[in-house]
Amino acid sequence: MTEMNGSIRSDIHQPIRDRWSPTVFADRPVEAEKIATLFEAARWAASSFNEQPWRFIVGVRGEDETFEDLVTCLAEGNALWARHAAFLVLTMAKTTYDLTGEVNRHAWHDVGLATGNLSIQAAAAGLAVHPMGGFSPERARELFVIPEEWEPVAMLAAGYEDEPENAPEGVTARLKSERSRHPLAELVFTGRWGESRPLT
Amino acid sequence: MTEMNGSIRSDIHQPIRDRWSPTVFADRPVEAEKIATLFEAARWAASSFNEQPWRFIVGVRGEDETFEDLVTCLAEGNALWARHAAFLVLTMAKTTYDLTGEVNRHAWHDVGLATGNLSIQAAAAGLAVHPMGGFSPERARELFVIPEEWEPVAMLAAGYEDEPENAPEGVTARLKSERSRHPLAELVFTGRWGESRPLT
Numbered sequence: 001m002t003e004m005n006g007s008i009r010s011d012i013h014q015p016i017r018d019r020w021s022p023t024v025f026a027d028r029p030v031e032a033e034k035i036a037t038l039f040e041a042a043r044w045a046a047s048s049f050n051e052q053p054w055r056f057i058v059g060v061r062g063e064d065e066t067f068e069d070l071v072t073c074l075a076e077g078n079a080l081w082a083r084h085a086a087f088l089v090l091t092m093a094k095t096t097y098d099l100t101g102e103v104n105r106h107a108w109h110d111v112g113l114a115t116g117n118l119s120i121q122a123a124a125a126g127l128a129v130h131p132m133g134g135f136s137p138e139r140a141r142e143l144f145v146i147p148e149e150w151e152p153v154a155m156l157a158a159g160y161e162d163e164p165e166n167a168p169e170g171v172t173a174r175l176k177s178e179r180s181r182h183p184l185a186e187l188v189f190t191g192r193w194g195e196s197r198p199l200t
Numbered sequence: 201m202t203e204m205n206g207s208i209r210s211d212i213h214q215p216i217r218d219r220w221s222p223t224v225f226a227d228r229p230v231e232a233e234k235i236a237t238l239f240e241a242a243r244w245a246a247s248s249f250n251e252q253p254w255r256f257i258v259g260v261r262g263e264d265e266t267f268e269d270l271v272t273c274l275a276e277g278n279a280l281w282a283r284h285a286a287f288l289v290l291t292m293a294k295t296t297y298d299l300t301g302e303v304n305r306h307a308w309h310d311v312g313l314a315t316g317n318l319s320i321q322a323a324a325a326g327l328a329v330h331p332m333g334g335f336s337p338e339r340a341r342e343l344f345v346i347p348e349e350w351e352p353v354a355m356l357a358a359g360y361e362d363e364p365e366n367a368p369e370g371v372t373a374r375l376k377s378e379r380s381r382h383p384l385a386e387l388v389f390t391g392r393w394g395e396s397r398p399l400t
Contacts, residue, residue: 050380058389113313121212133306145394199239
């Protein structure tokens with residue numbers, strides 16, 4: 001592996017360039033209309049056999065008890081900053097097909113596609129979405145009475161982001177400039193595994 | 201379940217509205233530069249612990265043998281139309297973390313996030329990407345010598361789309377107008393599973 005690097009090509013679609021996962025959110029509610037557009041974007045993602053194996057539980061800070069319930073599902077390290085987000089989401093995947101009952105091996109993948117749409121819609125609307133794997137699926141299942149055939153997948157903290165210097169006490173601000181990724185030559189192959197495909 | 205419906209809100213970000221999975225592609229190559237931007241977009245997706253558990257094998261029609269190799273991995277029904285795409289992609293997920301060797305339960309989900317970025321970048325560039333679950337992971341593993349800890353996830357057919365009336369012989373043209381999804385009231389909950397959250 002070579003070093004990871006932090007520069008994104010300038011010709012990438014703007015909301016994809018803008019999207020990142022901050023830990024500092026503004027103390028500002030998000031318009032209900034905007035929240036709705038995020039799920040509308042998710043709804044139109046692709047899925048295997050158009051199964052749409054995604055569901056979402058949403059809690060809005062200061063507006064419902066679901067938000068506080070969702071906070072209690074988070075790993076401690078995430079709860080520290082994510083409890084300041086404007087809203088929290090739990091994503092869930094149905095791992096069998098409605099029609100046949102057979103295993104849907106693309107369920108989690110397709111929840112990823114829907115969450116991708118949601119995140120890009122958010123970026124286009126000036127919002128940030130920080131996906132988290134660190135939470136208790138068991139607690140979520142119990143609290144929200146999630147049926148057996150559905151699996152809790154991820155949680156999302158969302159809202160308007162704020163400057164790192166406005167981080168609440170106890171919150172470590174991530175910096176966008178610190179983002180890094182593997183270079184394309186390590187990711188995109190041709191011929192066989194590991195043979196870099198030249199990309200211009 | 202109520203009826204699925206086919207209208208998408210008009211205030212959704214344009215490339216998300218435009219994205220769909222056609223079966224008719226134009227007989228026109230895609231600029232190498234544009235192909236590169238799709239993977240650059242994928243590279244910047246979010247992932248659990250920034251693991252970036254995604255790799256891609258790419259074949260370009262008329263340009264390399266990888267394209268023909270990828271066609272042979274497809275289910276017959278997909279090969280019929282997908283062999284006319286400008287390029288094909290195999291996506292792969294690493295199901296254990298590099299650092300700890302522990303299971304990464306978000307690997308497939310995160311490949312979905314990367315593929316979501318790729319698909320929106322494509323739509324913004326006037327291209328279409330049709331993800332497919334119907335292919336042989338075993339054949340792909342053997343042909344491309346994919347290491348054990350990586351799993352073939354999905355295949356993507358991509359290119360400029362063409363009008364349904366230009367479908368090659370034997371190809372059934374999907375119509376964009378026939379797309380449908382479950383209504384939001386069935387997808388977004390609050391309080392507990394199944395309790396629709398009102399969204400405006």
